Amino acid sequence: xxxxxxxxxxxxxxxxxxxxxxxxxxxxxxxxxxxxxxxxxxxxxxxxxxxxxxxxxxxxxxxxxxxxxxxxxxxxxxxxxxxxxxxxxxxxxxxxxxxxxxxxxxxxxxxxxxxxxxxxxxxxxxxxxxxxxxxxxxxxxxxxxxxxxxxxx
Numbered sequence: 364x365x366x367x368x369x370x371x372x373x374x375x376x377x378x379x380x381x382x383x384x385x386x387x388x389x390x391x392x393x394x395x396x397x398x399x400x401x402x403x404x405x406x407x408x409x410x411x412x413x414x415x416x417x418x419x420x421x422x423x424x425x426x427x428x429x430x431x432x433x434x435x436x437x438x439x440x441x442x443x444x445x446x447x448x449x450x451x452x453x454x455x456x457x458x459x460x461x462x463x464x465x466x467x468x469x470x471x472x473x474x475x476x477x478x479x480x481x482x483x484x485x486x487x488x489x490x491x492x493x494x495x496x497x498x499x500x501x502x503x504x505x506x507x508x509x510x511x512x513x514x515x516x
Contacts, residue, residue: 454507456480459488462510463503467492475500489515 454462460480467475478499480490487504494500502516 451508452510454488454505454510456482456488459490459505459507462505463490463492487513 452458457480460477463477467473467477474495476493476495476497478491478493478497479502480488483489483504486507488507489502489504491502492500501514503512503514505512
C-alpha cells in the first residue's frame with residue numbers, strides 16, 4: 364500500500380511538472396506597452412518627431428504602428444465592427460475639421476488648433492494646424508472621398 368501511494372504521488376508530481384512545462388511554452392510573455400511621448404508635438408509625425416525604436420510611422424499623417432497595435436485583426440475584429448466603412452466618405456469641410464480635431468485629441472494634443480478649413484480648387488479640403496497663438500505649423504489637404512491626407516506646406 365505504501366509503495367502504491369508513493370508511486371501515485373510521484374506520478375502526480377511528474378504530471379504537474381510536465382503540464383507546467385507545456386503551459387509555459389503555450390503562453391508567450393506579453394509585449395511591453397509602447398512608450399508614450401509627451402508635449403504639444405506628441406503624436407504628430409512629419410512635424411519633426413522621430414519614431415521610437417521598433418516603431419514606424421505609416422503615411423504622412425501620423426498613424427503610428429507599434430509591434431502589437433493591430434493584433435485585434437487576429438482576435439476577431441475591431442471593437443467598432445458594427446460600423447461599416449463607406450467607399451465614398453463624402454466629407455464636407457466641417458467633417459474634415461471634426462476628423463482632424465478628433466485625431467489631435469486622440470493623440471493627446473489639446474493645444475493645437477485646426478484653421479483655414481476650406482475646399483480647394485482641385486476638389487480637396489485644405490486645412491492648417493496652428494498653435495494656440497495662431498501661428499501655422501503645417502498645411503494639409505484631405506481627399507473628401509477616401510480621407511487620405513497629404514501635407515502641402
